[in-house]
Amino acid sequence: MEAQDTFVPGLEGVVAAETGISLLDTEKEKIVIRGYDLIDLSASKTYADLVYLLLEGTMPTDAERQAVELKLKKNYDIPSTVMDILKLLPKETHPMDGQRTAISVLAGYDKSLDDRSLDANKNRAYELLGQLPAITVNSYRILNQQEAIEPDPQLSYSANFLYMITGNKPTQMQAEIFDRSLLLYSEHEMPNSTFTSRVIASTNADMYGALSGAVASLKGNLHGGANEAVMHMLNEASSVSEFETLLQNKLKRKEKIMGFGHRVYMKKMDPRASMMKQSLKQLCDLKGDSLLLDMCEAGEKLMAEEKGLYPNLDYYAAPVYWMLGIPIALYTPIFFSSRTAGLCAHIIEQHENNRLFRPRVKYTGARYE
Ligand SMILES: CC(=O)SCCNC(=O)CCNC(=O)[C@H](O)C(C)(C)COP(=O)(O)OP(=O)(O)OC[C@H]1O[C@@H](n2cnc3c(N)ncnc32)[C@H](O)[C@@H]1OP(=O)(O)O
Ligand SMILES: O=C([O-])CC(=O)C(=O)O
The missing domain is CATH 1.10.230.10 (Cytochrome P450-Terp, domain 2)
Incomplete structure (x- = not known):
């Protein structure tokens, strides 16, 4: 059989990877995340639980979830150079492009950039997830000529994220609704952005590169946009x-x-x-x-x-x-921030069991005779 005989436009229905992270089980009508139904989880768990589940592979105990919250909070700071670079961007820049730029810049600060070991990859995933609220919110604020806002470590990760976005301490109900949205956005099997990140990671490229590609993919209006x-x-x-x-x-x-x-x-x-x-x-x-x-x-x-x-x-x-009073230009960057948990899990899985993605084409040009 010729490679071109198996061509499916948009790769619809094509199985692109083996994964233990998630499945859209269309028969049982469930979004399965490491054996759990995402919708059930949204009733009783938090985004921090999902971060742990995605990166560590098991549902956290209360103590483990608290440890994740702490780990994310310890990573709230971003290098001042990132802020300086964001200030240099044209004011018309979309915060998704600010986010993409900032993630690229962070690669230069990673002292073990070429270490693809499981531990190194997980550490940088937690670090990035901790940094994303400040990157996301401040790229919007700087582009809108507002002062950068500092995180409030007294609040939970997602309550702080919402606080940084609106400048107001959220009510419990607002914080819970925002947290639920992050949980629901956190992972979804093999959308375009996840595929993109795995394709990039499959060359042994680093997590920052794979995530930068995923931001670009997610920005499109057929996807996160x-x-x-x-x-x-x-x-x-x-x-x-x-x-x-x-x-x-x-x-x-x-x-x-x-x-x-x-x-x-x-x-x-x-x-x-x-x-x-x-x-x-x-x-x-x-x-x-x-x-x-x-x-x-x-x-x-x-x-x-x-x-x-x-x-x-x-x-x-x-x-x-x-x-919730969130500026529209932050909707897709928030989606990306949340999805970073799932994306990092996929990038790690790709690095752990890698084979280079290199498909073939259905050629429609002239043949050399
Ligand atoms: C969280 C997420 O990222 S979810 C995705 C968010 N994206 C959107 O909401 C954008 C709007 N939706 C769409 O463009 C599409 O439904 C997609 C991109 C999500 C899926 O696309 P595909 O699976 O490729 O479906 P495709 O675009 O081929 O649509 C199939 C048919 O339904 C129609 N269709 C699909 N979505 C829509 C839509 N939102 N509005 C109008 N018609 C639509 C198409 O025009 C097409 O009709 P046709 O066969 O008569 O040409
Ligand atoms: O699954 C997809 O193709 C898009 C989507 O809903 C998501 O990424 O959450």
């Missing part, structure tokens, strides 16, 4: 009927509606989106204003009827972030 696009779209309408008309017009123009559809969940709603929809309801109830939820539900109904398409996580994460 969709959460920002969803919020811009919702903000174009100010009532349910205006939003319905907006969607109808986009469909007439054959535009893709951001936040709908998924390569794996084609015929049903992404279960993570259902969880975020519950959080949106909580936030709307508290505010006594259900407009955003009503608009989202109307969009959901319209898309099911018109296209047989259902919301993915980005569709409901976007309005939740809006209700």
Whole structure:
């Protein structure tokens, strides 16, 4: 058989790696993370539990989760050069590009950069996860001519992240909802960004390079960039009927509606989106204003009827972030920060059992006769 006979556009359904990290089990309708159902975990566990589960392979005890929190907090500081470089970027720079730049710069500070051992890789994963709130928030703040903000180590990792974003100490409910969003975004089998990071890692490239590639992948609006696009779209309408008309017009123009559809969940709603929809309801109830939820539900109904398409996580994460007072340009960087836990687990797994990715092509050019 010729290599070209096995070509599948977009690699749909192609198995690209062997992994013990996660699986979208379409038969059982579960997002399986190291043997656990992500949706079940979202009811009782925190993002810090997921960080441990992804990097260490087992569910942490309370003491182990506390140790992870401490480890992340110990790594909150970022080199001042990173801040100086962020200040030099054009003000139009998107915080995703700030994040990508900062991660690249950090490679130069790693004294054991060429050490691919399990311990060295895990240490740099914890270090990066500790640094990401400051990188993410301050790349946004610096680009918007605001002073950098210091972390508050008294708060939990995710409460501090939200505090740094908004400048206000979150309520317990806000902190829990934000933590749940990080947990839900933390890992999802083999999306484009994870594939990208594994392809890069497979040349023996370092974690910073693999993550920088993943930021670039995740920025695209067919992937992580969709959460920002969803919020811009919702903000174009100010009532349910205006939003319905907006969607109808986009469909007439054959535009893709951001936040709908998924390569794996084609015929049903992404279960993570259902969880975020519950959080949106909580936030709307508290505010006594259900407009955003009503608009989202109307969009959901319209898309099911018109296209047989259902919301993915980005569709409901976007309005939740809006209700938490998060600037839109931080939605995708937050997704990336959370996903860094899963990405690092994949990069480590690739380094531990590596074979170079080097596929073939279906050639459509002229043959040499
Ligand atoms: C957390 C995440 O990263 S989830 C993904 C976030 N991305 C988005 O929300 C962007 C919008 N969605 C999409 O573009 C797609 O559904 C993707 C990229 C997520 C999946 O893409 P694919 O699996 O390649 O599906 P593909 O784009 O081929 O779509 C199949 C059909 O459904 C249609 N379709 C898919 N998604 C949408 C959409 N959001 N709006 C309108 N039509 C859509 C396509 O136009 C296509 O129709 P056709 O066969 O008549 O041409
Ligand atoms: O799985 C995918 O292709 C995209 C996605 O939902 C994610 O990365 O969370």
